[in-house]
Every structure is written in C-alpha cells, then in structure tokens.
Amino acid sequence: MASSSKAVSDLNPRTHHYEFLGPPGAFAITLGVPTMTYILYFACSEHTGGCPPSIDTAVVLDSLSKIEFWKSLWDTQAFIAYLTWYWFTVVAWFILPGDWIEGTVMRNGQKKKYKINAFSTMLLALGLVIGTIYREGPQPFTFIYEHWTGLITASLLMSVVQGIAVYAASFRSGALLALGGNSGNPIYDFYIGRELNPSIGSFDVKSFNELRPGLILWVLIDIGMICEQAVRRGGFDKVTDSMWLVFAFQSWYVLDGLYNEPAIFTTMDIITDGFGFMLAVGDLAWVPFVYSLQARYLVFNQIELGPIYTTLIIAANLAGYYIFRAANGEKNDFRNGRNPKNLEFMTTERGTKLLTSGWWGRSRHPNYMGDLLMALAWSLPTGFNTPITYFYVIYFAVLLIHRERRDDEACEKKYGKDWHKYKKLVPWRIIPYVY
Structure with missing residues (x-):
C-alpha cells in the first residue's frame, strides 16, 4: 500500500509554484472574468447609451442595488437556447464521423486518443443556419442580439457547473493531475484546473470545449449580428462592408482552426494545463461573447x-x-x-x-x-x-x-x-x- 501511495504521489506531485498571484489572484479572476464579460456589454451597447456611455456613478450604483437589475440578467429563453446549442455540439461529436488521432505521451506513459470532427460540426451548424435564413429570412437570428445578457448568463452558469464537476471528479482514484493544479488550495485548483484531461469514456472534455461550443458559437453570433443589421437596413444587400469584413476575418480564423484541429494537441492548453474554471469560462463565455464585440458594435454604429x-x-x-x-x-x-x-x-x-x-x-x-x-x-x-x-x-x-x-x-x-x-x-x- 505504501509503495502504491508513493507511486501516485510521484505521478501527481504537489504544486508548489503559483501563477496569477496564487489563490487571491485566482479568486479575483474567477469573479473578474464574468464581471468583465458583462461590463463590456454595458460599456458598449445602444441600450445603455453608446460605446462608452456617459457614466453617472450614482445611477450605476443605484441600479446595482436594485433586485430588478440582477433579475434582468436571467433569461429563460436564452438559457434554453444556449443549453440546446451546447447539447447539439455534444451530439454532433458522437454521431458525426471522424478520425481518431493520438496525442503526445503523458506522464503516465499513455497517449490519449481524440476524435477529429470539429470542422464537420461547424459545417453542419452553418448548413442549418443558412437553411433557416433561406426559409425564414434574417429575423430568427436577431434573437442573439436581443437576448445577449441572458446568453452570457447561461454560458457562465455552464462554466461554473463544469468547473465544479471536473474539480470534484479529479479526486477519484487514478486521475492524472496537472502539474500546476495540485496545490491543495481549493480556490486555486478549481480555477487553474486540477485534472489534466477530464474525460467521460472517450469523450475528452477539455479538447471538446476548446474547439466546439464557444468557438463555433462565435461565428454564429457574428451571423446573428449580420442578421440584426440586415433587418435594420432592409436586407442583406444593405449590410455594411465593415460588418462583412469582421465576419469574413473571424469566421475564416475559426474555420481554419477547426480544419487544422490536430494542431491543437501540441499546444500548452492540451499538453500541460489542467481543465478547470479558467479554461471553461474562457472557452464557453469569454471567446464567443467578448471576441464578437466588434460585430455587435457595428450593429448600431454602421460604418462604410x-x-x-x-x-x-x-x-x-x-x-x-x-x-x-x-x-x-x-x-x-x-x-x-x-x-x-x-x-x-x-x-x-x-x-x-x-x-x-x-x-x-x-x-x-x-x-x-x-x-x-x-x-x-x-x-x-x-x-x-x-x-x-x-x-x-x-x-x-x-x-x-x-x-x-x-x-x-x-x-x-x-x-x-x-x-x-x-x-x-x-x-x-x-x-x-x-x-
């Protein structure tokens, strides 16, 4: 028993070096990232008076003190829509064909296998979106612009749930921990990621989140912003060149990343970082709702x-x-x-x-x-x-x-x-x- 315990401790040594200023920094970022995601909406929105709006500190503090403001961040329709989207990407991972490739050798001498079908998931999603727009016009996808804060809230809840789930699961016997996420401090390890590759059978949670739900949603959000502008300006032929540029650049970036999916398995995120709240909130909330800020801005500041x-x-x-x-x-x-x-x-x-x-x-x-x-x-x-x-x-x-x-x-x-x-x-x- 003693030799077995020693083998486990050798494989998963205690983390003695902190990043992000340790537990206080991890705690601050855990609260700060969701807060900043909301701030970037309220600081650049036609609904709050511009980008940035004229700020009256007294009015802001008064709003924050009212329960109505906090209730407004919840949107049941947006929650259902986001949950539907997330499960769509999960189902697509299972049912769409894809090659299996091996990752790098891990500390335990094993290699994980990863299913490569992120690009086909993107094509399926785009096909459904384009088909809907062809049949119904741009109106259905203005939902994204209209329910922005509710969608942010839903993505943040998903991030928190995943962060808690993978942290709890990392204490099971045989889990391979990240060298940087085994400090013993729950605040820090929850944030940085305790387990290296949390998985459910062959379903690798980390690589899935890196490339599918948030990254593809980023492009769909940009399409939603095009649709919102098209409705306001009277058709897709009236959409500004600036909006088309942002969409073209960002969608190409995402498509290129998904097409070259195997390249991600040589990155630091996959090889060395654990999967915790840091990667969960980055993948699911920060990427789609912060990286699409330019497209959202161009909805109400239409630049030729x-x-x-x-x-x-x-x-x-x-x-x-x-x-x-x-x-x-x-x-x-x-x-x-x-x-x-x-x-x-x-x-x-x-x-x-x-x-x-x-x-x-x-x-x-x-x-x-x-x-x-x-x-x-x-x-x-x-x-x-x-x-x-x-x-x-x-x-x-x-x-x-x-x-x-x-x-x-x-x-x-x-x-x-x-x-x-x-x-x-x-x-x-x-x-x-x-x-």
Whole structure:
C-alpha cells in the first residue's frame, strides 16, 4: 500500500509554484472574468447609451442595488437556447464521423486518443443556419442580439457547473493531475484546473470545449449580428462592408482552426494545463461573447469603409494569417519529423531539437505575432471613435505575453543551460526587434 501511495504521489506531485498571484489572484479572476464579460456589454451597447456611455456613478450604483437589475440578467429563453446549442455540439461529436488521432505521451506513459470532427460540426451548424435564413429570412437570428445578457448568463452558469464537476471528479482514484493544479488550495485548483484531461469514456472534455461550443458559437453570433443589421437596413444587400469584413476575418480564423484541429494537441492548453474554471469560462463565455464585440458594435454604429480602407485592412489580415499559418506549419512539420525547408536547429542535451531558422529563427513565438496582426485587423473596421472595440487586441497581447512568459519559464526548467544558448540564437520573444 505504501509503495502504491508513493507511486501516485510521484505521478501527481504537489504544486508548489503559483501563477496569477496564487489563490487571491485566482479568486479575483474567477469573479473578474464574468464581471468583465458583462461590463463590456454595458460599456458598449445602444441600450445603455453608446460605446462608452456617459457614466453617472450614482445611477450605476443605484441600479446595482436594485433586485430588478440582477433579475434582468436571467433569461429563460436564452438559457434554453444556449443549453440546446451546447447539447447539439455534444451530439454532433458522437454521431458525426471522424478520425481518431493520438496525442503526445503523458506522464503516465499513455497517449490519449481524440476524435477529429470539429470542422464537420461547424459545417453542419452553418448548413442549418443558412437553411433557416433561406426559409425564414434574417429575423430568427436577431434573437442573439436581443437576448445577449441572458446568453452570457447561461454560458457562465455552464462554466461554473463544469468547473465544479471536473474539480470534484479529479479526486477519484487514478486521475492524472496537472502539474500546476495540485496545490491543495481549493480556490486555486478549481480555477487553474486540477485534472489534466477530464474525460467521460472517450469523450475528452477539455479538447471538446476548446474547439466546439464557444468557438463555433462565435461565428454564429457574428451571423446573428449580420442578421440584426440586415433587418435594420432592409436586407442583406444593405449590410455594411465593415460588418462583412469582421465576419469574413473571424469566421475564416475559426474555420481554419477547426480544419487544422490536430494542431491543437501540441499546444500548452492540451499538453500541460489542467481543465478547470479558467479554461471553461474562457472557452464557453469569454471567446464567443467578448471576441464578437466588434460585430455587435457595428450593429448600431454602421460604418462604410469604402474600397481603399477595405483593401488595406484585408492586406493586414492576410499578412497576419500568412505569418500565423506559415509559422505553425514549420513547427508542426518539425515536430512530426519532417523538415522540407531544411531549417537549421540546435539539439539539446535531452535530445530535443529546437528550430533556429525560418520563422522560428526570427522570434521564439512568431505565430503569436501573426495572431496579434489579425486581431488588429478585426478591430480596424470599427474605426477610431471608441477604444472599447480594441479591447480584444490589448487583452490578446497581454494574454500572449503571459503565455510566452509561462512557456519560457517551463523551457528554462526543462532545458537548463541549453535554453540560454537557444535564447542567444533567437533573442526576440514575439516581434523581431520590438519584443
């Protein structure tokens, strides 16, 4: 029995290093992310007076003190709609065909298998949406704009339920825990994710949430905003070029991610992070309802860009996409034992090979540079009348810098002095000659 306990403790060692300032930071973010999701709606909405509205602190505090305000955040219709959507994606995972691929080797020597059908789930959803619009017109999908806060509430409830469920399930015998989520502090472990890959049979909860319910919903929300604008302006032919640009950029980004689904299984989220409230609320609430802010803004601030600005913004987005896809392509080829460009690399004492030329010779995270350029292109169609529509770019930059720092720290521990050699060969973190 003693040797068995020792084996479990060796496999799931106690976490001694905190991120996000430890339990106080985890608690603050657990409350802060849902709060900010609501704030970004109320701070940029025609129903509250603009983007941003003129703020009267006394009025805001008075509203928050009234039970009617809190009741208004609940919407039974929106809850049923969101729950229906979530179960649609679950059923699609089960019934749609898809290849099974193996992930990386885990600490217990095993490899998880993942079903690849996120792209076909997206196509099915789009087919149903387009069919409905063809038969009924744009009116049915104005529901999303009209029930926005209720849909946020529903997604947040789903996030909380999942966070609690996976945290409780992580205490079962044999669970493989995340190295960063076994601190023993319930607030921190609930937030950061205690179990590495919570699953129900072959259904992996983490990878499912990463690519399906929230990511596809993001595109459907953008379609809902197009429909709302079409109703207001008298048809789809009257929808502004700015709205079409935002939809094209964001839907292409999502479709590309889903089409290249296997690439996600080499990311930090899948390999090292546990699944807890942090990923649940990010996947289910933050992504669809914050990332679609530009499209929602363009519903009530209808901007016509014209051909020159449209061309320039498209060029910026294409440049970002090219960098993002080319860099990830080099990385994935190299990790799979291919090197078609004959890129230079260094070999560490562990035997690991690190790229030092191509995009990965320009910076240690060139894919992040492409991501940031695309994020900027998504905001540019909203003009410069408000900084709020650029929240995504600022937030995303902070997120990627934090993620890069986490990766740098992990590699420092993993490679030791070899990592210092590598950083001399590739000194720039994300943007060459800038950062």
